[in-house]
Amino acid sequence: MADPRIHELYRGLVNGHLTRREFVARASAIGISSTAISLFLRAASVRAQDPTPVPADVAAPQVATPCADDGCLFSGQTVTFLMPNETIQVPLFEVRDEFEAATGAKLDIVLAAMNDTLPKLLEDVANETGTFDASIIGAWWMGELVEGDYLLPLDDFMQDPRFPQWDIETVLPGPRALMQYGGKTYTTAYDHDGQVFYYRRDLLTDDKHRQAFEQEYGYELPVPPQTWDQVIDIARYFNGKDLDGDGQPDSGVTMHLQVGQQAMFHFMTFSAPFVIGPENQKLYWFDPEDMKPLITSPGHVKAINTLIELSKHGPEAMFGWGLTAAWDYFLAGKAAVTFTWGDLGALAQETPERGGKSLVKGRTGTAPCPGTMSYYNIAAGQEVTVDTPNIVGNTTGGSWAPVISKYAKSPEAAYYLCALMATEQKSKTYAARGFDGCDPGRTFHFPPPNGTGSIEDYVKAGWDEQDALEYTDAYFKTFGNPLQFPYLRIPGTFEYWLALDTHLSEAVTGQVDPEEALEQTASDFEEITDRFGRDLQLASYKAALGFE
Amino acid sequence: MTQQAVPRQMEGALSVAGRIGGRDRAKYLFIAPAVIWILLITIFPLLYAARTSFYAFRSGRMLRYVGLDNFRRLLEDEALHDDLVRTLIYVAVVVSVEMVLGFSLALLFNRQIRGIGSLRTIMTLPLFASPIALGYLGQTIFYEIDGPMNQLIRSLGGNGIPWLSHPTWAFVAIMIVDIWQWTPFVFLVALAGLQGLPQDVIEAAEVDGASGWQRLFSVTLPLMTPILWLILLLRTIDAFKVVDIVISMTLGGPGRATELYGFYVFRTARRFFNYGEAAAQGFLLLFIVMLLVTLLWQRIRAIYEPER
Numbered sequence: 001m002a003d004p005r006i007h008e009l010y011r012g013l014v015n016g017h018l019t020r021r022e023f024v025a026r027a028s029a030i031g032i033s034s035t036a037i038s039l040f041l042r043a044a045s046v047r048a049q050d051p052t053p054v055p056a057d058v059a060a061p062q063v064a065t066p067c068a069d070d071g072c073l074f075s076g077q078t079v080t081f082l083m084p085n086e087t088i089q090v091p092l093f094e095v096r097d098e099f100e101a102a103t104g105a106k107l108d109i110v111l112a113a114m115n116d117t118l119p120k121l122l123e124d125v126a127n128e129t130g131t132f133d134a135s136i137i138g139a140w141w142m143g144e145l146v147e148g149d150y151l152l153p154l155d156d157f158m159q160d161p162r163f164p165q166w167d168i169e170t171v172l173p174g175p176r177a178l179m180q181y182g183g184k185t186y187t188t189a190y191d192h193d194g195q196v197f198y199y200r201r202d203l204l205t206d207d208k209h210r211q212a213f214e215q216e217y218g219y220e221l222p223v224p225p226q227t228w229d230q231v232i233d234i235a236r237y238f239n240g241k242d243l244d245g246d247g248q249p250d251s252g253v254t255m256h257l258q259v260g261q262q263a264m265f266h267f268m269t270f271s272a273p274f275v276i277g278p279e280n281q282k283l284y285w286f287d288p289e290d291m292k293p294l295i296t297s298p299g300h301v302k303a304i305n306t307l308i309e310l311s312k313h314g315p316e317a318m319f320g321w322g323l324t325a326a327w328d329y330f331l332a333g334k335a336a337v338t339f340t341w342g343d344l345g346a347l348a349q350e351t352p353e354r355g356g357k358s359l360v361k362g363r364t365g366t367a368p369c370p371g372t373m374s375y376y377n378i379a380a381g382q383e384v385t386v387d388t389p390n391i392v393g394n395t396t397g398g399s400w401a402p403v404i405s406k407y408a409k410s411p412e413a414a415y416y417l418c419a420l421m422a423t424e425q426k427s428k429t430y431a432a433r434g435f436d437g438c439d440p441g442r443t444f445h446f447p448p449p450n451g452t453g454s455i456e457d458y459v460k461a462g463w464d465e466q467d468a469l470e471y472t473d474a475y476f477k478t479f480g481n482p483l484q485f486p487y488l489r490i491p492g493t494f495e496y497w498l499a500l501d502t503h504l505s506e507a508v509t510g511q512v513d514p515e516e517a518l519e520q521t522a523s524d525f526e527e528i529t530d531r532f533g534r535d536l537q538l539a540s541y542k543a544a545l546g547f548e
Numbered sequence: 549m550t551q552q553a554v555p556r557q558m559e560g561a562l563s564v565a566g567r568i569g570g571r572d573r574a575k576y577l578f579i580a581p582a583v584i585w586i587l588l589i590t591i592f593p594l595l596y597a598a599r600t601s602f603y604a605f606r607s608g609r610m611l612r613y614v615g616l617d618n619f620r621r622l623l624e625d626e627a628l629h630d631d632l633v634r635t636l637i638y639v640a641v642v643v644s645v646e647m648v649l650g651f652s653l654a655l656l657f658n659r660q661i662r663g664i665g666s667l668r669t670i671m672t673l674p675l676f677a678s679p680i681a682l683g684y685l686g687q688t689i690f691y692e693i694d695g696p697m698n699q700l701i702r703s704l705g706g707n708g709i710p711w712l713s714h715p716t717w718a719f720v721a722i723m724i725v726d727i728w729q730w731t732p733f734v735f736l737v738a739l740a741g742l743q744g745l746p747q748d749v750i751e752a753a754e755v756d757g758a759s760g761w762q763r764l765f766s767v768t769l770p771l772m773t774p775i776l777w778l779i780l781l782l783r784t785i786d787a788f789k790v791v792d793i794v795i796s797m798t799l800g801g802p803g804r805a806t807e808l809y810g811f812y813v814f815r816t817a818r819r820f821f822n823y824g825e826a827a828a829q830g831f832l833l834l835f836i837v838m839l840l841v842t843l844l845w846q847r848i849r850a851i852y853e854p855e856r
Contacts, residue, residue: 116818148607315692321713509803511803533606
């Protein structure tokens with residue numbers, strides 16, 4: 001039998017009570033061989049990674065009660081959690097000690113680059129290895145994973161009183177739909193993505209600018225703008241003006257348009273009200289009869305042309321920008337408007353004094369993404385004019401959420417962990433502090449009259465009150481809009497999207513005409529569909545978007 | 549029992565068997581680990597990849613046997629053809645520039661001047677950095693708004709260059725990073741070659757009154773030719789496989805302006821999980837590189853073994 005001192009030392013190492021150097025010194029003193037020490041260190045390496053420290057004033061409250069001896073549900077079990085090495089990992093590291101104390105189980109966190117997380121998970125489940133019990137996935141992976149029969153449905157767990165309780169009904173309808181597939185729930189609540197419109201409130205409400213704008217465009221500067229055409233006028237007006245007081249010309253708009261950096265989400269959000277409307281709520285991607293692409297419709301063409309027009313009022317460099325660069329530009333006060341995820345609203349509160357880089361705290365207005373005054377109804381094959389702006393909600397993005405592998409070795413313990421992070425007390429903190437990448441989407445995230453939350457939670461987490469009010473209101477309206485952009489979640493989704501992303505990039509950089517870009521996208525869609533099997537794809541498409 | 553004559557062919561076989569069974573057994577035992585190792589790390593993956601290339605995949609699993617479909621698609625895939633042409637241009641440009649620059653620097657540094665050791669070390673530093681790190685550094689250097697490169701250009705009175713947002717300039721930018729990383733390799737090997745040249749031949753040319761250029765083109769270059777061919781061979785093979793720089797700098801964009809073949813294969817396998825087609829694409833790259841290597845190798849052998 002192994003020396004119990006070895007166990008004690010190892011526990012000290014993995015729990016962070018001993019540094020590596022202390023571990024080596026003590027292990028050597030009790031005569032452990034250097035080979036064994038090296039093995040211990042390697043085994044402990046994952047655990048020894050330091051999490052991003054959470055400041056005490058925004059730490060999530062303890063929810064689970066520590067267990068003792070026989071009362072520990074999962075003593076001796078280990079949950080191995082595959083996690084993207086991004087800020088979204090913060091809650092997982094934060095909850096680790098609480099989870100271990102409450103269940104007796106051990107939590108190993110394996111970090112992977114964002115783009116490597118799905119390949120690692122997919123290899124693991126496709127080979128039925130079961131290395132990972134749980135992981136965080138983007139919603140577009142759902143088709144791949146559920147259709148592959150790789151995930152455990154969580155519905156039974158959710159009814160089990162042994163686990164921390166959370167209510168899926170608290171998730172607004174838009175993001176809730178992404179947690180389910182084929183009538184079953186596969187993720188717990190975590191992050192809720194959707195794109196909203198951000199604008200510099202100080203600039204758009206400035207009298208001098210308002211007068212000049214009205215003189216130039218013949219109508220009052222709308223705050224917030226209601227249509228994309230108004231946004232183009234606003235971006236055109238502010239482009240080239242000094243917006244941050246450094247004497248240098250700045251930009252009307254900033255976007256992340258680098259290929260491979262989620263520019264297709266910009267197009268999806270932007271194009272939604274050009275295609276989706278009261279008379280066409282679902283037809284955007286494919287014809288549900290034969291899986292023929294619809295991406296070349298007049299609505300899509302009008303959308304891409306309008307997006308290109310908007311992009312002319314931003315820095316040329318943004319054609320090579322990913323998320324961070326585009327966000328940083330706005331945070332530095334160098335752009336008047338943008339549209340992107342909730343992260344930007346939270347990052348806008350992180351001033352240099354708080355360790356961030358935002359110069360626009362208290363000046364960042366948020367609104368649902370604007371709409372159009374007409375859209376192309378694909379089903380009827382005609383343009384439909386509307387009296388009030390046609391605004392479409394969206395859940396574009398990842399809505400990163402935990403799933404449990406069908407081959408998990410400790411599925412119940414894994415669910416306990418996921419459910420713990422989905423509890424109301426914790427979820428409220430995650431959404432309010434924002435820097436952890438968990439965006440709001442549940443009723444208690446929104447202050448009255450929209451929900452049961454409190455604006456104080458946001459103010460305590462460092463938000464400017466007006467910024468927080470507009471931000472939460474914009475998200476509530478975006479997720480609560482009965483018209484929602486149809487989210488694609490079938491096998492090969494990422495490949496379809498990358499085709500769109502690539503040709504969109506070609507169009508905005510002038511390499512091909514916008515119409516040609518969409519035609520090439522459609523051609524790529526056809527090739528992908530044929531390769532995956534048209535009948536299989538059609539069945540997945542109908543199931544995922546509820547066409548049956 | 550009738551004694552029969554042993555056929556001549558069988559005599560040879562028996563002789564080999566006898567040697568294996570006898571004192572030569574140790575020899576085979578010694579090389580066995582190496583053979584097993586090669587089988588494991590080369591032959592097995594190769595055979596596995598060959599098998600994979602005959603299958604369609606869905607959701608990370610083999611879906612069905614598709615015969616030569618994945619190879620047929622290589623012929624039809626216009627994006628892949630574009631990437632192949634782009635890669636050939638990339639390889640031709642970066643390897644040519646690296647060869648000229650690296651050899652020129654080696655000539656420059658092949659002399660005794662103060663601090664030459666330190667300078668040589670500094671020269672070779674990029675070689676030891678990981679390509680992905682250099683790519684990210686490149687992204688910073690070529691950052692368009694206020695990156696060091698554009699700041700330098702503006703301080704000299706020029707306009708900033710759209711390094712990463714313009715298709716042509718983005719292609720130039722990734723080539724510059726490749727050249728930055730791999731010129732030191734050419735420099736290092738060429739310098740070693742220069743220092744190994746017989747000095748008496750060069751001195752004899754000097755005594756005969758040959759000018760510096762004459763010594764370079766009539767003595768040094770001919771003597772260096774085998775080494776330069778070897779460097780060319782190694783760099784060409786390597787340049788075809790470039791992935792890291794593209795991933796870290798441009799992700800193949802804008803559009804597909806910097807999408808190189810290696811990146812295309814990587815994406816097919818690791819982003820689309822279409823392992824069957826990726827395997828077929830890998831074999832095409834293998835075939836092209838082997839063809840080039842064979843041609844270059846024939847050239848090198850012709851230099852070393854002119855009598856053949």
